[in-house]
Structures are given as structure tokens and as C-alpha cells.
Amino acid sequence: MKKVLTLLFCVLAITYAPAQFGGKLKNAVKKAESKLKSEAGSLSQEEIGNGLKEALNKGVGKAVDFLSAEDGYLKSMYKIPIPNEAQKVFNKVKAVPGFENAEEKMTTLLNRAAENAATKAKPIFVSAIKQMTFKDAMNILMGDKDAATRYLESTTSKPLFKEFMPVIQNSLDEVNARTYWTKVVNAHNKLPFVKKVDPELDRYVTNKALVGMFGLVEKKEEDIRSNQSSRSSDLLKKVFAKQDGK
Numbered sequence: 001m002k003k004v005l006t007l008l009f010c011v012l013a014i015t016y017a018p019a020q021f022g023g024k025l026k027n028a029v030k031k032a033e034s035k036l037k038s039e040a041g042s043l044s045q046e047e048i049g050n051g052l053k054e055a056l057n058k059g060v061g062k063a064v065d066f067l068s069a070e071d072g073y074l075k076s077m078y079k080i081p082i083p084n085e086a087q088k089v090f091n092k093v094k095a096v097p098g099f100e101n102a103e104e105k106m107t108t109l110l111n112r113a114a115e116n117a118a119t120k121a122k123p124i125f126v127s128a129i130k131q132m133t134f135k136d137a138m139n140i141l142m143g144d145k146d147a148a149t150r151y152l153e154s155t156t157s158k159p160l161f162k163e164f165m166p167v168i169q170n171s172l173d174e175v176n177a178r179t180y181w182t183k184v185v186n187a188h189n190k191l192p193f194v195k196k197v198d199p200e201l202d203r204y205v206t207n208k209a210l211v212g213m214f215g216l217v218e219k220k221e222e223d224i225r226s227n228q229s230s231r232s233s234d235l236l237k238k239v240f241a242k243q244d245g246k
Contacts, residue, residue: 048137049133049134053129053132054233055236055239056148058224059223059224060125063213063217067118067213073114073209079107080208082107087103090102102184110208112177113174113177114209117164121213128155139151145221145222152214172202178201224240228240
């Protein structure tokens, strides 16, 4: 306010000042105007790029940390259910002694595998964020509320799947999911008049784990876009103020 009043005073002074002082006052006004415009937040390409990268790193970090913790998948809205084909198997084998709670146990094992694999996502996300161009950043900043998530989805889905798949396989083995699934399938296939099944768990769990990951990243993006208190640095506040006023 003080600066605005100073500028106003200068304008009035020009109007009523003697001619010999007019030039000096005009220069002072121009300098004051330039300073005000600068402080009003004219964003450089570097600021926009760094602000978007900071926001994405923050969202990705929180998503990965949450889902990689114990019960991150299992006890959240991103819980991975057993495959549809497997549902029929569990409906059959639950009458077999020793397999009464087979569905619940298998669901836990699948989600534990996804939680184990989730930590592998962070470096892939970070690499994609580092390669973001200014054009990408502007499209994200002024785009839809999920523009950042869709950008990450388009640039990281394939490398994430490639990295997740072997980790999911190892994780399934670490929690004995595939061994247990084999036992369930064998028990099922021994039943009379049933169609033998053996759905592939690896690809199913990998796809579901990535759907959950992008879903949570999207929620984090929405929070930063809509909730000013989530903009934890001056740069985030400055960059997303441009989005607020678009």
C-alpha cells in the first residue's frame, strides 16, 4: 500500500510540478511502475518449471511413501482385489478344509506385493519430472486439474510397468503369494466338474498397483491446486497463484 501511495504521489506531482522537474519525476514514476510490476509476480520460465517440478516431486513423494507403507494398499481405497477369475476359484475351494479363509489371505498377499514394489516408482517419476520442458510445465499449470498426473501417466507408464513387473514377481514370491495361489488352484482343479484355471497374477497385480499409484498422485495434485495451505514454499505459492487467476 505504501508503494502504491508513493506512485500516486509521483503521478500527482508530475501534473502540478514545474516543467523543469517533470522529466526527473517521470523517470521516477517509470522506475516505481517497473518495480511494482516486478513485485506483482511476473513469472520467469525457470520459476514456472521449478515450481511445477517441486509440486510434482512433492505429490509423488507423498504417494509413494503412503502406498509403500504396510497396509498402504491393503487398507486404503487403492486396495487390490483378487482377479475376477480367481473369485470363482475361491468360491469353490472355501468348502475345502484348510482353505476357508483363502480369499482373504490371498488378497492380503497381493497387496503386500504391491506395497513392496511401490518404492520403485519414485526414481522413475523423478526422472520424468526432470525432463519436463517449459511447454510441458505451462500446459500443466494452465491445464485441467489432473494435467500433471496425466503427463506423468503418459511419460512413465511403460517404464513403470517394466520396472514394477519383476519387482511384483519377486514380491509375490517373498510373501509366498504365487506358492499359495498354486495350492489354491490345485485344490480347485481337483474338484469334480470344474473348469481348470490358472490366471496370471503378475500382470494383474502390476496393473492394479499402477492404477492405485496414479490415482493417489492425482489426489495430491488436486490438493496442491485447490488448497493454498498445501503450497508449502514461496515458489509454489507464486507459481500456482498464476493458475488461480487464469
